[in-house]
Amino acid sequence: xxxxxxxxxxxxxxxxxxxxxxxxxxxxxxxxxxxxxxxxxxxxxxxxxxxxxxxxxxxxxxxxxxxxxxxxxxxxxxxxxxxxxxxxxxxxxxxxxxxxxxxxxxxxxxxxxxxxxxxxxxxxxxxxxxxxxxxxxxxxxxxxxxxxxxxxxxxxxxxxxxxxxxxxxxxxxxxxxxxxxxxxxxxxxxxxxxxxxxxxxxxxxxxxxxxxxxxxxxxxxxxxxxxxxxxxxxxxxxxxxxxxxxxxxxxxxxxxxxxxxxxxxxxxxx
Amino acid sequence: xxxxxxxxxxxxxxxxxxxxxxxxxxxxxxxxxxxxxxxxxxxxxxxxxxxxxxxxxxxxxxxxxxxxxxxxxxxxxxxxxxxxxxxxxxxxxxxxxxxxxxxxxxxxxxxxxxxxxxxxxxxxxxxxxxxxxxxxxxxxxxxxxxxxxxxxxxxxxxxxxxxxxxxxxxxxxxxxxxxxxxxxxxxxxxxxxxxxxxxxxxxxxxxxxxxxxxxxxxxxxxxxxxxxxxxxxxxxxxxxxxxxxxxxxxxxxxxxxxxxxxxxxxxxxx
Amino acid sequence: xxxxxxxxxxxxxxxxxxxxxxxxxxxxxxxxxxxxxxxxxxxxxxxxxxxxxxxxxxxxxxxxxxxxxxxxxxxxxxxxxxxxxxxxxxxxxxxxxxxxxxxxxxxxxxxxxxxxxxxxxxxxxxxxxxxxxxxxxxxxxxxxxxxxxxxxxxxxxxxxxxxxxxxxxxxxxxxxxxxxxxxxxxxxxxxxxxxxxxxxxxxxxxxxxxxxxxxxxxxxxxxxxxxxxxxxxxxxxxxxxxxxxxxxxxxxxxxxxxxxxxxxxxxxxx
Numbered sequence: 172x173x174x175x176x177x178x179x180x181x182x183x184x185x186x187x188x189x190x191x192x193x194x195x196x197x198x199x200x201x202x203x204x205x206x207x208x209x210x211x212x213x214x215x216x217x218x219x220x221x222x223x224x225x226x227x228x229x230x231x232x233x234x235x236x237x238x239x240x241x242x243x244x245x246x247x248x249x250x251x252x253x254x255x256x257x258x259x260x261x262x263x264x265x266x267x268x269x270x271x272x273x274x275x276x277x278x279x280x281x282x283x284x285x286x287x288x289x290x291x292x293x294x295x296x297x298x299x300x301x302x303x304x305x306x307x308x309x310x311x312x313x314x315x316x317x318x319x320x321x322x323x324x325x326x327x328x329x330x331x332x333x334x335x336x337x338x339x340x341x342x343x344x345x346x347x348x349x350x351x352x353x354x355x356x357x358x359x360x361x362x363x364x365x366x367x368x369x370x371x372x373x374x375x376x377x378x379x380x381x382x383x384x385x386x387x388x389x390x391x392x393x394x395x396x397x398x399x400x401x402x403x404x405x406x407x408x409x410x411x412x413x414x415x416x417x418x419x420x421x422x423x424x425x426x427x428x429x430x431x432x433x434x435x436x437x438x439x440x441x
Numbered sequence: 442x443x444x445x446x447x448x449x450x451x452x453x454x455x456x457x458x459x460x461x462x463x464x465x466x467x468x469x470x471x472x473x474x475x476x477x478x479x480x481x482x483x484x485x486x487x488x489x490x491x492x493x494x495x496x497x498x499x500x501x502x503x504x505x506x507x508x509x510x511x512x513x514x515x516x517x518x519x520x521x522x523x524x525x526x527x528x529x530x531x532x533x534x535x536x537x538x539x540x541x542x543x544x545x546x547x548x549x550x551x552x553x554x555x556x557x558x559x560x561x562x563x564x565x566x567x568x569x570x571x572x573x574x575x576x577x578x579x580x581x582x583x584x585x586x587x588x589x590x591x592x593x594x595x596x597x598x599x600x601x602x603x604x605x606x607x608x609x610x611x612x613x614x615x616x617x618x619x620x621x622x623x624x625x626x627x628x629x630x631x632x633x634x635x636x637x638x639x640x641x642x643x644x645x646x647x648x649x650x651x652x653x654x655x656x657x658x659x660x661x662x663x664x665x666x667x668x669x670x671x672x673x674x675x676x677x678x679x680x681x682x683x684x685x686x687x688x689x690x691x692x693x694x695x696x697x698x699x700x701x702x703x704x705x706x707x708x709x710x711x
Numbered sequence: 712x713x714x715x716x717x718x719x720x721x722x723x724x725x726x727x728x729x730x731x732x733x734x735x736x737x738x739x740x741x742x743x744x745x746x747x748x749x750x751x752x753x754x755x756x757x758x759x760x761x762x763x764x765x766x767x768x769x770x771x772x773x774x775x776x777x778x779x780x781x782x783x784x785x786x787x788x789x790x791x792x793x794x795x796x797x798x799x800x801x802x803x804x805x806x807x808x809x810x811x812x813x814x815x816x817x818x819x820x821x822x823x824x825x826x827x828x829x830x831x832x833x834x835x836x837x838x839x840x841x842x843x844x845x846x847x848x849x850x851x852x853x854x855x856x857x858x859x860x861x862x863x864x865x866x867x868x869x870x871x872x873x874x875x876x877x878x879x880x881x882x883x884x885x886x887x888x889x890x891x892x893x894x895x896x897x898x899x900x901x902x903x904x905x906x907x908x909x910x911x912x913x914x915x916x917x918x919x920x921x922x923x924x925x926x927x928x929x930x931x932x933x934x935x936x937x938x939x940x941x942x943x944x945x946x947x948x949x950x951x952x953x954x955x956x957x958x959x960x961x962x963x964x965x966x967x968x969x970x971x972x973x974x975x976x977x978x979x980x981x
Contacts, residue, residue, distance in 0.1 A: 202475055203475050205742055223785075224819045278500065279497050369479040370476070414480065414483060418480065419955040472745055546774075548770065639749040640746070685959040685966070686962075
């Protein structure tokens, strides 16, 4: 069994590897957050690209370091591009991440996410309500704003990880990382201010894609995804206490993340 | 007849109610500003969601607190989603807001806005040129940048309010709120810097949707919509004198808005 | 032959003319950067408008001061709108700018950019890899992140300028401006931090459209496009050393640009 500090070591190493490799992350993400997602990737040290045309998306998924699929503002043409990109990524052996935004009640995204979850994503990232809904349990979601308890989220994450083979990151006041056959990891860094800026969770999914492109261990990459974003949130909160300035301070904090910040701030429990 | 301070009292109460209710605001808005609109809603205390697929938009309009329709970057598929969402909102008894961006010359948005204005919006928000054009008067608009005089806008607002039954908010150096059978209200807070950042007017429309979801009195909600955004602009200008920093300061000011700020700063005339 | 200071004089004059004329710039640009592009145009003193519907795009291209076509997140419907807008701009004698984002490998954008480059753009702006690819030379691009050497870019720019009649601006550590029959101009202002924020290059293309709308001399406008954005970058870097704050500081710097800043900072060589 790994210790907490082992997960921290791995997160530090992955961040350094990410900055060395500067992985191209192909983001099929939602219209609301696309600019912020791109800037978060640039800030942490990755290279974003958003290629929405179906044919181009498939071409690009085969050469990018990883693919992110976020169904937040899904439309039929975008769903087609996502299917093509996921197939292409899988054929090329590239990892991909699924972010099932607001899955549960709305029809197109729910059926698409349920289809795509079986296409071997490396990581599935969502808030508690979304993970519960994607696991087929009772959906209590209210849009993107999760109110479900983290206990229910844990059970759903375990079920979803078993069903899909993916690492599942369920976010909330405490983030939970679950992979079939591995230790459940809880990360309690972060601040509610991260829910006052649109796109922080979506950007975390994109950073998850960057991390699975530099680490074959998706469980450790899932932990690093939660830890790096939440530690950046903690740093940002020291520099900004209102949401406008926090949005910018979080970008600066992703840029400022380093070994010392991560080691001193990490709050991981097993 | 209400006094000025009565409208201020109501705006304060609506802000408190908004923050208690955290209404889900379904925004079918333009691509340019969608992120800023979402962040403005989060900053003031509401919960944004943008659901562009036609079927999902109709599903969501029936459960959201209110719907915003902004035609700024209208396309045919988006027009279909707007029609479906408006019908669904009306069937479910949910209020909705129309923002007729750049209506007047461009064909698709002009015909769509003229169709939708008869579908019982609670509030119509636009700059002077847009309100004049939507009232069927001589359009003098130059894109989104209003140059028409506020006198002409007042006449147009009166006509449009009578024709549609909606409250009409025409923005400019002085904002005007008109509802058939009610007092015309003028709000002279705000700063020209608000026109140097894209999306401030669009965000005001979204805040208007949040407010009509917590108040059945659309006239008072229209006044509050103008007042809250303009007072936030006044606060922001004290912290930022160039447009980049002002964009961020305005988000912080929406978060900082409280009873004292509103009461001390409000400039309402009847 | 003009001197360096003559190009600086012209850039200063164009900036003043831009602020007097406040040209409407019609941007058919990519989803990732559309908000930042609009805010950069507003910050420097122009008026942005994004009109994606094919029919409306053609209507608007005939009356806007200039058109920008940026293929960064191209889709088939957007390609149709671009064709219609370019034809309309050309028929109305309005200048337009082509930004061939990530051209080279991806099929839809590459064929579209190769088609549009022959439709008389006033200015073509891209990073070294994109200019090389659009000139039909060996593409070495890695998404939008240029790694090609500036020597190869110069040769490609010369070839592309001859083939299309356009002024070509190839950006990199040193920006190069090439027009058939004119002096090659190199601008060495700017900072690598400009590549850590998404949309800075795209905003430069939009500023280029604003400048060709106020100057018939596309070569001088190309130089001014490079110079104004790069000087703004130098100013911003004095106020912000991390990418989040830099993004905002660059908007403030575009607003703060004036004759003194430009004259004192310009680094032009012939």
